[in-house]
């Protein structure tokens with residue numbers, strides 16, 4: 033989603049602004065721009081598309097200002113054109129913005145009635161006019177901004193600079209994250225610490241409702257009520273090296289291949305392998321007394337949660353309520369006393385997931401989160417944090433974060449099962465051993481990667497693809513379909529295998545590949561029956577299974593052979609073939625694998 037950077041420096045900052053924006057590229061964007069204060073007036077350069085277009089613009093028309101802001105835009109209001117790209121400005125003020133100003137319609141109407149003329153289709157432009165309007169009435173830059181912020185509704189982060197103010201930048205956070213970086217006589221601002229890593233590791237995160245006045249000598253922070261507040265300064269661990277692709281063609285490929293290692297790290301954080309026991313941090317709630325676990329997340333993280341539901345219900349015998357965060361937040365379900373609310377998020381910043389977290393807190397639930405970014409808002413607002421140790425995930429399509437989320441949920445299941453007496457010590461030992469084997473099995477699977485290329489060439493010809501699965505393989509079918517559609521743009525849907533005959537079977541013909549995710553577990557024969565139904569209608573079946581192809585009892589277009597593993601751990605393993613199929617299909621089709629069209633890595637708007 034949009035990325036914000038700002039610098040009060042000692043020399044021309046445009047180059048550093050672009051470098052910082054490059055570190056936010058992974059979030060997804062479709063245009064970019066920078067503005068600086070130049071001899072007292074504001075100047076900007078903007079470009080549609082990738083940062084190289086903005087760099088070319090800056091090369092031809094350089095900016096010299098020492099105070100500046102920059103932005104990568106992921107379009108919400110208005111098409112991704114240069115005219116709608118940030119910064120937005122007039123002769124007094126220049127603004128970059130992440131998020132949505134929900135009441136922009138009414139504000140714009142009132143401003144137009146006062147004679148303001150709008151140049152863009154964005155919601156952001158109202159901020160420029162509101163501040164200018166207050167300054168016109170005689171307010172200075174800080175007071176004009178304070179008044180403007182009070183009139184805005186929505187979730188947003190803003191960075192603002194002013195004509196005639198070479199040593200002033202104002203930052204505001206209401207729903208979208210913002211980090212202040214402290215340099216030596218220089219100050220920085222970024223959507224996250226990764227953007228600022230080459231300049232400083234001294235970071236202050238603004239809290240909800242905070243706004244800050246930055247000058248080269250430091251920052252003064254105010255809370256929502258306008259009271260001056262102190263916020264802690266932390267040492268960021270974000271590396272100054274731009275995370276690179278190593279020998280891989282795409283970040284997604286690198287991240288798929290990192291899975292054996294990062295799953296090992298994650299499991300090692302929760303398992304005592306010497307004792308074959310799980311060792312979870314205290315969640316602050318008596319596991320035996322938990323009446324319900326409510327899971328909420330979006331996209332791939334939601335599918336991880338869905339696997340968690342199967343596990344928690346089966347092994348820990350706890351009722352689990354799960355919903356997509358954007359639905360959960362407005363459904364406002366009643367939640368029982370002694371409930372554990374669990375949030376899953378790679379970024380820890382997903383707006384809908386954060387909103388459900390706050391709802392569950394208001395309902396007196398114990399709040400735990402499975403997050404990859406420990407400094408994120410979701411982590412900071414949780415009672416307990418169960419980190420995934422996946423490392424930075426740059427590819428928009430989530431891969432290693434998903435399998436690390438599954439790893440944490442598997443360990444949580446064992447911990448709760450043991451505490452509730454639903455699994456014995458012997459079972460715990462067996463399941464811990466099974467989990468410990470996962471990285472090795474995934475490493476073996478990855479050695480077989482070339483075989484996916486041929487399959488992918490065939491998939492690339494399809495217009496529609498169906499994925500089927502049962503039990504804990506059903507979320508894998510959903511995840512497989514999501515992976516394929518988001519990076520190859522082929523229409524794909526995941527279904528519970530048993531649901532096929534209630535509608536989707538009408539889609540089956542000889543042009544539709546059907547990918548069946550079916551480990552040879554206690555549901556395998558049921559899935560086989562559904563596969564026969566597909567075969568009888570001419571569907572082209574690709575079976576992903578540890579069962580011999582002979583067991584299929586029908587013609588298969590392909591068989592992806594999986595190792596025999598404990599059924600408990602199969603979701604972790606079966607994630608890999610669906611990732612590889614999607615990846616190679618997208619590579620064959622020549623799409624932008626790491627930054628697919630229209631998608632953002634960190635979804636900070638609802």
Ligand code: M6R
Pocket residue numbers: 330331332333334376377378379380381382385428429430431514515518631633634635
């Ligand atoms: O950062 P989060 O895990 O909260 O993100 C949730 C989804 O936006 C994310 O999983 C999305 O669905 C990915 N593009 C899937 O590959």
